[in-house]
Amino acid sequence: MSAVDQCRISIPSDTAKGQEVQERIVGELERREYPPRDIFGMRLSLEEGIINAIKHGNRNDPQKSVHIEWYISDEKVRVEIEDEGAGFRPEDVPDPTLEENLERPSGRGIMLMKAFLTLVEYNDRGNRLVLEKIRGVDPPGHDD
Amino acid sequence: MSTGQRRIDIEDVGEVTVARFVDKKILDEGNIQIIGNQLFGLVEEDGRMKIVLDFTNVEYLSSAALGKLITLDKKVKKARGKLRLCSIRPEIYEVFAITKLNKLFDIREDQEAALEGL
Numbered sequence: 001m002s003a004v005d006q007c008r009i010s011i012p013s014d015t016a017k018g019q020e021v022q023e024r025i026v027g028e029l030e031r032r033e034y035p036p037r038d039i040f041g042m043r044l045s046l047e048e049g050i051i052n053a054i055k056h057g058n059r060n061d062p063q064k065s066v067h068i069e070w071y072i073s074d075e076k077v078r079v080e081i082e083d084e085g086a087g088f089r090p091e092d093v094p095d096p097t098l099e100e101n102l103e104r105p106s107g108r109g110i111m112l113m114k115a116f117l118t119l120v121e122y123n124d125r126g127n128r129l130v131l132e133k134i135r136g137v138d139p140p141g142h143d144d
Numbered sequence: 145m146s147t148g149q150r151r152i153d154i155e156d157v158g159e160v161t162v163a164r165f166v167d168k169k170i171l172d173e174g175n176i177q178i179i180g181n182q183l184f185g186l187v188e189e190d191g192r193m194k195i196v197l198d199f200t201n202v203e204y205l206s207s208a209a210l211g212k213l214i215t216l217d218k219k220v221k222k223a224r225g226k227l228r229l230c231s232i233r234p235e236i237y238e239v240f241a242i243t244k245l246n247k248l249f250d251i252r253e254d255q256e257a258a259l260e261g262l
Contacts, residue, residue: 019172044171051173096244103248107207108210109206115242
């Protein structure tokens with residue numbers, strides 16, 4: 001059993017820096033031998049969450065930062081991603097699976113995160129995202 | 145990474161263009177931009193009408209990459225061409241299924257099946 005890995009860092013609105021954080025967190029999950037499905041879902045969610053924070057939250061403003069905090073134990077990984085933007089209402093994102101939206105090239109990130117993680121939650125302002133995965137536990141409604 | 149770097153391998157099988165992704169991870173924005181441009185070039189510059197996208201190497205795919213595939217599909221349809229996807233591993237297929245894009249795309253088991261009757 002490994003000690004909890006806990007960290008808080010701030011990165012500029014730069015996707016390469018976001019990738020570095022992603023690698024650090026995923027590396028820690030691999031070291032703790034999380035199941036491949038957990039790692040797949042968390043990597044995908046980190047990519048979606050960090051890109052959203054940089055692109056839609058901070059609007060690629062180099063003066064703004066993204067603050068990322070994580071807690072990783074052998075049983076659970078929790079990551080919080082906060083941008084310095086005005087926030088948004090997740091319920092305003094159109095359902096990408098509706099027939100009329102199927103050909104829209106964007107708006108699928110949140111749906112993917114929810115399909116793979118145990119918890120995906122925004123704060124009221126919509127600029128802070130919480131991602132949580134309990135080891136080996138599929139999200140509610142997952143049917144296999 | 146150079147912007148001119150080839151992110152897809154192209155092979156001509158008869159009239160069909162088989163485009164195989166080089167990367168294991170189609171995640172980062174810059175990379176996706178390059179891949180998108182190379183794929184769009186197949187239709188818009190080279191005038192290729194029958195395209196098979198081979199996902200053998202792909203282990204990760206983000207929603208931004210899905211966006212590029214949707215745009216490619218539109219371009220191919222506009223040109224009255226045909227696009228098929230193949231050799232998608234189960235986790236990646238799940239990404240298509242969750243987003244219901246398995247209904248939009250013509251997805252085949254492997255390259256042989258994708259080439260059949262195209």
